[in-house]
Amino acid sequence: xxxxxxxxxxxxxxxxxxxxxxxxxxxxxxxxxxxxxxxxxxxxxxxxxxxxxxxxxxxxxxxxxxxxxxxxxxxxxxxxxxxxxxxxxxxxxxxxxxxxxxxxxxxxxxxxxxxxxxxxxxxxxxxxxxxxxxxxxxxxxxxxxxxxxxxxxxxxxxxxxxxxxxxxxxxxxxxxxxxxxxxxxxxxxxxxxxxxxxxxxxxxxxxxxxxxxxxxxxxxxxxxxxxxxxxxxxxxxxxxxxxxxxxxxxxxxxxxxxxxxxxxxxxxxxxxxxxxxxxxxxxxxxxxxxxxxxxxxxxxxxxxxxxxxxxxxxxxxxxxxxxxxxxxxxxxxxxxxxxxxxxxxxxxxxxxxxxxxxxxxxxxxxxxxxxxxxxxxxxxxxxxxxxxxxxxxxxxxxxxxxxxxxxxxxxxxxxxxxxxxxxxxx
RNA sequence: GGAGACGUACCCAAGUGGUUGAAGGGGUCGGUCUUGAAAACCGAUAGGGGCGAGUAACCCGCCAGAGUUCAAAUCUCUGCGUCUCCGCCA
Numbered sequence: 106x107x108x109x110x111x112x113x114x115x116x117x118x119x120x121x122x123x124x125x126x127x128x129x130x131x132x133x134x135x136x137x138x139x140x141x142x143x144x145x146x147x148x149x150x151x152x153x154x155x156x157x158x159x160x161x162x163x164x165x166x167x168x169x170x171x172x173x174x175x176x177x178x179x180x181x182x183x184x185x186x187x188x189x190x191x192x193x194x195x196x197x198x199x200x201x202x203x204x205x206x207x208x209x210x211x212x213x214x215x216x217x218x219x220x221x222x223x224x225x226x227x228x229x230x231x232x233x234x235x236x237x238x239x240x241x242x243x244x245x246x247x248x249x250x251x252x253x254x255x256x257x258x259x260x261x262x263x264x265x266x267x268x269x270x271x272x273x274x275x276x277x278x279x280x281x282x283x284x285x286x287x288x289x290x291x292x293x294x295x296x297x298x299x300x301x302x303x304x305x306x307x308x309x310x311x312x313x314x315x316x317x318x319x320x321x322x323x324x325x326x327x328x329x330x331x332x333x334x335x336x337x338x339x340x341x342x343x344x345x346x347x348x349x350x351x352x353x354x355x356x357x358x359x360x361x362x363x364x365x366x367x368x369x370x371x372x373x374x375x376x377x378x379x380x381x382x383x384x385x386x387x388x389x390x391x392x393x394x395x396x397x398x399x400x401x402x403x404x405x406x407x408x409x410x411x412x413x414x415x416x417x418x419x420x421x422x423x424x425x426x427x428x429x430x431x432x433x434x435x436x437x438x439x440x441x442x443x444x445x446x447x448x449x450x451x452x453x454x455x456x457x458x459x460x461x462x463x464x465x466x467x468x469x470x471x472x473x474x475x476x477x478x479x480x481x482x483x484x485x486x487x488x489x490x491x492x493x494x495x496x497x498x499x500x501x502x503x504x505x506x507x508x509x510x511x512x513x514x515x516x517x518x519x520x521x522x523x524x525x526x527x528x529x530x531x
Numbered sequence: 532g533g534a535g536a537c538g539u540a541c542c543c544a545a546g547u548g549g550u551u552g553a554a555g556g557g558g559u560c561g562g563u564c565u566u567g568a569a570a571a572c573c574g575a576u577a578g579g580g581g582c583g584a585g586u587a588a589c590c591c592g593c594c595a596g597a598g599u600u601c602a603a604a605u606c607u608c609u610g611c612g613u614c615u616c617c618g619c620c621a
Contacts (some may be wrong), residue, residue, distance in 0.1 A: 110583055146581060150590040157552075157590085160602045164549045177601035184601080328611085348578085471578095480578075 106205050106466040113139065122211050125218035125428035135204050138197050145194045152187045156180050207314060210463040212428035213437045223427035224440075226451075230411070231420035233444055238507040242447030243498030244378040249509060250501070251530040252276060253379065265368065265383045272527055276500075276513070277386065279520035280493045281361055284388040287413060288490060293357040293390060298339035300362055301330040306342040309468035311434025311460070319367050321383075332365035337487040340391035341460075345468040349483065351475040355394040355402055359490060362387065375448045378498055385494035392486045395472060396462070399484035403437065403459045406488040410441050410455040413491050416516040419499050420444040422451050436461045441491075443499040454495045457488030 112119050116132040123130045159180050166173050217223040234240075247253035252273025258266040269277045289295065301323065307313040312320070312334065321332040333339055340358050349356070363384050379385065390409065392402045407423065414421045421443045431438040435458035442451035462482035465471070471480040504512045511527040518525060 108583090114583085143581075146590085150581070153591090154589055156601090160549080161552080163602070167549080173601080180601045 106463060107208050107211060108462070108466065109135075109139065109201070109205060111211070112136070119211060122214065122428075123209065125212050125216060126209050126431075127218075127220065127429045128209055130208065135201065138201050138204075142194065142197045142201065145190055145197065149187055149190050149194055152183055152190075156183045156187075159183075206308070206467070209433045210311070210436050210460060212431065213459075216426070216428040216431075216437065218429060219427050220429040221427070224424045224430055225427075226422040227425050227439075228411070228423035230415060230422070231418075233420055234446060234503050236446075236505075240446055240502065240505055241509070242378075243445070243501045246501040246505060246509075246511065247273065247378065247498075249529045250511060250527045252501075252527070255378070265381075267379055267382065272521075272524075275521055275524075276517070276527070277493055277497065279517045280491075280496060281386060281388060282520045283416075283517055284413060284490055285359070285361065287409075287416075288359040288388070288390065291357075291409060293359045296336075296340060296343070296358050296360040298333075298336060298343075298360055298362065300333050300365070301326075302333050302338055302342070303328050303330055306338055306345075307331060309345055309464060310338040310341050311464055311467065312338060315433055321365050321367060333362060334366045335364050335387065335487075336360035336362040336389035337391060340389065341464050341470075341485050341487065342468060343391075344393060344470045344483075347470060348480055349393065349470070349472040351395065351472055354472055354483065355392050355398055357390070357392050359388055359390045362389070364492075375450070379494040380445075380448075380452065380498065382494065385492060387492040387494075388490050390488045390490045393465075393470065393483045394486065395474075396481055396484055399459050399461060399486060402484075402486050403439075403457065406457045406486060406490070407439050407441070410457055410488055410490050414441060414443060414454065414496075417496065417500060417514045419496070419503055421454070424451075431458065432456075434458075434460050434463050436463065443495060444503065445495070445499050446502045452495045452499070454499070455489040455491050458486065460485045460487070 107119070112132050112135065116136065120130050120132065159176050163173055163176060166176065217225070241249070244255070248255070250273070251271055252269065254268040254270050258268045261268075285295065304313065307317070307320070316334075320334050323330045323332070339362070340360055343358065344356070364387050365384050368381055368383060390406055392399075392406065394402045411421075411423065421441055424440045424442055426438045426440060438456055438458040440453045441455040441457070443454045444450075445452050461484050464485045465482040470483050470485070472483050473479070474481050500514070501511050504514070506512065509529045513521060513525055513527060
């Protein structure tokens with residue numbers, strides 16, 4: 106949620122920044138509501154003060170044997186007079202809140218406007234592999250190596266599902282274990298959250314109201330629950346309605362969960378295999394920082410995600426996303442995109458974002474500032490570290506050999522019983 | 532799934548309709564004292580709003596929401612949560 110004060114102060118500036126996200130904002134009505142709200146509030150409050158003052162005198166008047174009927178009548182009258190204004194006030198506040206909660210986060214000022222076409226690669230690591238043979242694509246490799254069973258996946262679950270089998274399951278789990286080990290080394294706390302979350306968690310994370318259709322909702326359970334689309338949703342709600350101490354910041358967490366997404370719409374042919382599905386595995390990092398600490402935390406998290414891809418020996422690039430391509434709740438996002446030879450494009454394996462105080466405002470996550478002694482909203486950041494479903498194909502394709510085998514990166518070998526090569530089974 | 536009890540501030544806790552616009556204790560922080568510490572004593576310890584700045588008076592705030600009443604922590608209803616017992620279950 107955007108701070109309404111920013112809009113009060115400089116609506117034109119906010120409007121321009123939101124336009125970079127291709128979001129057309131009109132604050133005229135909002136500001137009218139806001140002014141009206143203030144007037145009503147002052148009126149209602151002074152009425153209440155009068156009511157309170159009179160009520161307070163009742164026991165005293167009674168004690169001294171005076172007549173209280175007059176006071177009763179007066180207070181009742183004031184109360185009735187106030188009721189109407191109070192109802193109006195509540196309605197206005199709801200309107201204001203509904204308006205604010207639907208607004209996307211304000212993008213950082215240095216970002217280019219517009220969509221994907223304005224994303225900029227700012228880092229490139231490694232090179233596109235130069236194959237001296239005809240390389241296979243990841244689907245063919247996964248099948249010939251016996252790593253993933255797409256047919257049986259479709260049989261038992263339907264389109265968009267797959268099964269990791271044998272060495273494939275081991276490789277998948279090795280990736281997750283490798284990520285976990287790295288995050289622990291970096292001092293992040295390991296969290297295993299529930300996968301079924303209540304509606305409020307979706308609101309706080311900023312996924313709702315906009316993306317309510319994009320998650321899976323469960324029937325037959327109260328309160329209504331949805332399957333988390335990313336562990337971020339759970340992690341940024343961890344400290345909801347809490348006031349943290351300045352000293353405990355930054356808080357660094359990571360979680361492993363599957364991610365469940367409806368992915369409504371069509372699958373492009375380039376998104377075969379595990380590139381896009383209803384369920385994929387991801388290790389997610391989240392930080393809660395003081396306001397002045399979030400820029401450094403952002404760079405730290407980008408570097409962490411990069412380091413993981415580097416250790417896997419994969420060619421990738423880092424893209425600084427244009428304002429219109431970053432998600433609703435975020436102010437800034439860098440994507441780490443790994444090269445997938447068969448498709449000829451770089452695919453996102455990690456998205457690192459700074460939400461600044463957008464999520465914290467929704468979830469009332471604050472900290473006490475040491476200097477001023479006042480409460481401030483924390484900044485929340487999240488980044489994949491990493492999602493496996495695109496690392497897996499990139500790894501198969503980039504590390505494939507002429508004989509159809511695939512070399513396992515050194516960092517994963519300890520998690521696979523020392524296995525160095527995956528060999529075709531057919 | 533059935534039955535019951537409970538929810539007060541950082542923690543414990545008093546409070547069954549009116550000087551409670553929340554007692555008391557513990558903890559924590561600050562101060563006095565001390566060479567230093569402990570003890571003792573004094574003070575602070577609730578956020579939010581009006582108001583993105585101070586002060587004073589003000590409004591909201593006892594899990595959340597609604598209601599009864601001149602007046603609600605206190606009475607009623609609904610929701611959420613915690614605990615205990617029974618049943619079922621991996």
